[in-house]
Each structure stands twice: as C-alpha cells, then as structure tokens.
Amino acid sequence: MQTRSPVVSVVVVSYRSAETLPECVGRALAAEVPVEVLVVDNAPGDGSLSALREALPALEGRQSGTAGHWRAIECPGNPGFAVACNRAVAEAAGEWLLLLNPDCYLPPAALAGLIKTATDLPSLGLLGVLLENAHGQLEPASLRRDPLPWRAVIGGLGGRRLASVLGVAQWQISMTPPSVPGLVEVDAISGALMLISRQQYQALGGLDEGYFLHCEDLDLCRRARQAGRRNYVDTRWRVPHWKGVSSASAPLRCTSCPASRRRSNSTSR
Numbered sequence: 001m002q003t004r005s006p007v008v009s010v011v012v013v014s015y016r017s018a019e020t021l022p023e024c025v026g027r028a029l030a031a032e033v034p035v036e037v038l039v040v041d042n043a044p045g046d047g048s049l050s051a052l053r054e055a056l057p058a059l060e061g062r063q064s065g066t067a068g069h070w071r072a073i074e075c076p077g078n079p080g081f082a083v084a085c086n087r088a089v090a091e092a093a094g095e096w097l098l099l100l101n102p103d104c105y106l107p108p109a110a111l112a113g114l115i116k117t118a119t120d121l122p123s124l125g126l127l128g129v130l131l132e133n134a135h136g137q138l139e140p141a142s143l144r145r146d147p148l149p150w151r152a153v154i155g156g157l158g159g160r161r162l163a164s165v166l167g168v169a170q171w172q173i174s175m176t177p178p179s180v181p182g183l184v185e186v187d188a189i190s191g192a193l194m195l196i197s198r199q200q201y202q203a204l205g206g207l208d209e210g211y212f213l214h215c216e217d218l219d220l221c222r223r224a225r226q227a228g229r230r231n232y233v234d235t236r237w238r239v240p241h242w243k244g245v246s247s248a249s250a251p252l253r254c255t256s257c258p259a260s261r262r263r264s265n266s267t268s269r
Helices: 019-029 048-054 056-062 081-091 109-120 148-155 160-166 199-205 217-224 250-254
Strands: 008-014 035-041 071-072 097-099 123-132 183-186 193-197 230-241
Touching: 008 019, 008 081, 008 109, 019 035, 019 048, 019 071, 019 097, 035 048, 035 081, 048 056, 048 071, 081 097, 081 199, 097 109, 097 199, 109 123, 109 193, 109 230, 123 217, 193 199, 193 250, 217 230
Parallel strands: 008 035, 008 097, 035 071, 123 230
Antiparallel strands: 097 193, 123 193, 183 230
C-alpha cells in the first residue's frame, strides 16, 4: 500500500522517557491527519526506544487510516533539546512541524483541529494549546507574556499590590485563559507543544542551539514576533502534560537565559 506524504512531522525528543514515550507516540500516530513521528533519542541505551518498539503492535492497531509512521534518530551524548529538534527537522517531510514533549498525550482530533486553525492564520508564528498537569490543573506556561525583567521584578517583589502602586498593567507573565474557549494571542507558548510551519521554522533559523534546555521556546516565539508573525494559543484544546511541573520561578529564570545559555544540565522540561 502506498503511503501518503505526511502533513505533519511530529518531533519528539526522548531522554529517559520509557514510561511515557509509547503512549505519546501512539497518540500522535492516531491523529486524524497524515503524520510521521520522528523520535530523537538523546539517551541511546536508556530503554526508551526498546519500550516503544515493544509497544509497536498495539500502536500499529491504533493508526486511524492516515498512514502514520515513526522512526528513530539517535543523537548520542545528549546535545540538548534544540540540537535534537533541529536535527529532526532537517529530515522532516511534513508541511507542518509539531514539537512535542514525550510526556504529552494528544487527544485524537487535536492535531487535525490545530492544523485547520493554523491554515486560517496567514500571519501565524507558533500555535499552542492549554496544557494540564497530572492533576488536571492548567499549567501557567500555556499562555505567556514576554518575561521581561520588569515583569519578573514586580512579580518577585510585590505582585498585584506593587503593580497597582506603580500604575502598571499586564505585569503578570502568565495569562488567564478566556471564559469562552477560542484563540488567544500571546507573546509565547510552551515548548512542550509547539505547532509551526516547516517553512516558517526554517526561515527563523530553527531553535537556537545555544540553549541546552529551557528558554529556547521563548526565544523562538520572540524571534517570530520580531519577524512580524503572531503567536496564538487555541484554548479549545487541552492536552495532558503528565510529568510537566509548573514552577513559579521558571519564568523568572528565563529572563536571564540569553546571558547564560548552555549552562543548564536539566533533562526534563
């Protein structure tokens, strides 16, 4: 049977992800749109790919007629999230790219819905969703304003009270989702799930490989805005991010990331 060309290349960077990777890839392969899943193994030998291959019969049964397939790209030495993503994109065939954490589980109709939304946005930079942690709580990083130093200072010193005294609006880095689900324009989306056209990704130069992990998503979103593009979150879609931990201090750390790239040895987003 001749397979159709993928509409979306799903890029999953795996590092000690044996527990969640099979479910993540299985959900992606079940998308209602032709996909290829590129699994970049940043820790060869950690058992993640073995777990995925053992799950293959079940995964193949869940493909919904869209001719989805997956393949592995080994990346020894853990060169970082950005390097791994860029390497996968260089081999991608899809018109669209979905950078997806290995602990994010896509609902069946989500990817097709996001592609439909994206194609209706000619000025789109990046498109994200609402992410939920294991307790069903919204992750603050789902909708973000640019973590400029003054926002971090106000948030760290007094929050709402200090902002009121200074007469400053929109000081919070995390935004509140609208009461009616729909599109929300944001400065930045979470790097756990980012949809972008392959053409736009390449035009922006991909992820900055100077970042080892964290802040490369903020940097890409910022460069997209500087290029005249607009970033959105489609709040009609909520995606489980099972092992994601929302840290109140993370946005504050990211204000200094441009000056401290590649210093992080973290291994999970």
